[in-house]
Amino acid sequence: MAILGLGYVGLPLATEFALAGFHVWGIDVDAERVAAVNRGDSYIGDVNSAILAGVAAKGLLRASTDPAAVADCDAVIICVPTPLRKTKDPDMSFIVDAVTRVRGHAHAGQLIVLESTTYPGTCEELVAPMLAETGLAVGRGLFLAFSPERVDPGNKRFTTRNIPKVVGGVNEPSTHVACALYSAIIERVHPVSSTKTAEMVKLLENTFRSVNIGLINELALICDRMGLDVWEVIEAAATKPFGFMPFYPGPGLGGHCLPIDPIYLSWKAKLLDVEASFIDLAAKVNAAMPRHVVEKIAAALNDEAKPVRGSAILVLGVAYKRDVADIRESPALDILKHLAALGATVAYSDPHVPRLRLGSHLHLAHGGHVRNEDVTPDMASAELTPERLAAADCVVIVANHTAFDYAAVVRHARLVVDTRNATKGLAGGARVVKL
Numbered sequence: 001m002a003i004l005g006l007g008y009v010g011l012p013l014a015t016e017f018a019l020a021g022f023h024v025w026g027i028d029v030d031a032e033r034v035a036a037v038n039r040g041d042s043y044i045g046d047v048n049s050a051i052l053a054g055v056a057a058k059g060l061l062r063a064s065t066d067p068a069a070v071a072d073c074d075a076v077i078i079c080v081p082t083p084l085r086k087t088k089d090p091d092m093s094f095i096v097d098a099v100t101r102v103r104g105h106a107h108a109g110q111l112i113v114l115e116s117t118t119y120p121g122t123c124e125e126l127v128a129p130m131l132a133e134t135g136l137a138v139g140r141g142l143f144l145a146f147s148p149e150r151v152d153p154g155n156k157r158f159t160t161r162n163i164p165k166v167v168g169g170v171n172e173p174s175t176h177v178a179c180a181l182y183s184a185i186i187e188r189v190h191p192v193s194s195t196k197t198a199e200m201v202k203l204l205e206n207t208f209r210s211v212n213i214g215l216i217n218e219l220a221l222i223c224d225r226m227g228l229d230v231w232e233v234i235e236a237a238a239t240k241p242f243g244f245m246p247f248y249p250g251p252g253l254g255g256h257c258l259p260i261d262p263i264y265l266s267w268k269a270k271l272l273d274v275e276a277s278f279i280d281l282a283a284k285v286n287a288a289m290p291r292h293v294v295e296k297i298a299a300a301l302n303d304e305a306k307p308v309r310g311s312a313i314l315v316l317g318v319a320y321k322r323d324v325a326d327i328r329e330s331p332a333l334d335i336l337k338h339l340a341a342l343g344a345t346v347a348y349s350d351p352h353v354p355r356l357r358l359g360s361h362l363h364l365a366h367g368g369h370v371r372n373e374d375v376t377p378d379m380a381s382a383e384l385t386p387e388r389l390a391a392a393d394c395v396v397i398v399a400n401h402t403a404f405d406y407a408a409v410v411r412h413a414r415l416v417v418d419t420r421n422a423t424k425g426l427a428g429g430a431r432v433v434k435l
């Protein structure tokens with residue numbers, strides 16, 4: 001089998017199939033990633049290098065930039081990125097490119113599965129017509145299915161093997177063949193009636209999270225105005241044994257999924273003349289959170305008669321969430337950029353992210369002017385020492401990595417803005433301002 005796209009989704013999947021005894025070709029356009037896989041050198045946190053090296057040494061997992069290997073495969077799984085264009089429309093170019101590469105080597109009896117998160121209708125409207133150009137009948141000569149990926153990077157309890165997998169084919173034989181493939185490595189496979197249903201399942205799951213996080217972020221802003229501790233409110237509400245599920249506020253959404261996937265659904269809904277009000281509203285509330293954090297920091301400094309300009313601000317955790325190295329769409333980047341634009345001296349500490357480039361694509365409103373050049377250069381993660389904590393005018397907890405010693409943070413820092421409730425129950429010399 002072949003797996004196209006050896007990223008957060010593709011590499012763990014390729015490794016699992018190889019461990020189950022499949023002969024796996026990992027195909028990626030990134031030659032460095034291909035070389036790393038062949039060396040048995042993992043660049044994805046959830047894949048252990050020793051395990052990767054083991055399957056690579058046995059020849060069970062081989063990587064290449066050349067899609068020709070697809071010709072020898074019974075099954076092909078596509079796990080390429082699905083980002084947004086600058087205009088916030090779905091960017092289907094990676095899927096189109098991957099399908100074009102696969103199509104050139106497709107043969108009768110082959111199964112093709114798309115795992116990339118996308119709008120409902122992608123397989124039927126985009127992928128199937130492209131595959132039909134091979135002359136093979138899609139659903140008979142060539143099986144086609146969609147199966148959403150549910151990997152939760154950093155989650156030790158739920159991994160590829162024990163997360164149930166939803167599978168929907170373009171017709172019953174396609175569903176059947178795809179279920180048979182996944183059953184080899186996944187404990188529970190759940191078939192649905194179509195590719196469109198399977199595509200929608202993934203968007204429901206991520207929209208559910210995005211909307212609930214949006215709701216709780218809004219509640220956090222209301223609690224803030226009322227002088228209430230939103231964390232205490234949630235903890236108490238969560239004692240209700242039915243009809244309530246706790247979600248937590250934070251500095252904003254990040255990662256490849258939550259800030260992006262629901263927009264795929266609202267885009268498709270718009271084409272069908274339906275307004276996805278909840279999705280758009282949640283996206284708006286969540287996108288405003290980094291700004292809110294910056295305002296919180298400014299207000300906290302103001303209480304100590306300090307302006308943001310010239311203050312030393314240390315951000316703890318720049319990954320988009322706890323215990324991962326992924327900084328895609330991370331709210332920490334926006335927070336750092338806004339603070340830098342206001343004239344703060346910014347630094348960060350993150351054991352998972354040794355270096356950081358903030359980039360210059362954000363136009364920073366500054367003194368009434370929009371300045372594009374006013375960004376910090378490349379930054380390196382600072383080691384978290386008592387001296388560094390004490391020297392900062394404000395320490396901001398953005399990603400609550402378990403590696404941080406929060407007791408030391410409240411002991412040595414002077415002022416802490418905590419966006420994750422990481423300092424819950426801890427006391428020290430610091431004044432702690434919570435989101």
Ligand SMILES: NC(=O)c1ccc[n+]([C@@H]2O[C@H](COP(=O)([O-])OP(=O)(O)OC[C@H]3O[C@@H](n4cnc5c(N)ncnc54)[C@H](O)[C@@H]3O)[C@@H](O)[C@H]2O)c1
Pocket residue numbers: 004005006007008009010027028029030033079080081082094097098101115116117118149150151152153256257
């Ligand atoms: N990261 C997650 O937690 C997660 C969870 C569920 C679903 N998804 C979805 O899975 C898909 C992949 O996400 P990811 O996080 O693994 O992305 P990623 O950026 O980590 O990996 C994608 C890989 O695809 C490669 N690639 C790009 N174009 C290619 C092509 N034409 N042929 C072969 N390889 C190509 C890239 O070089 C990269 O290595 C996305 O649709 C995403 O929304 C991601």
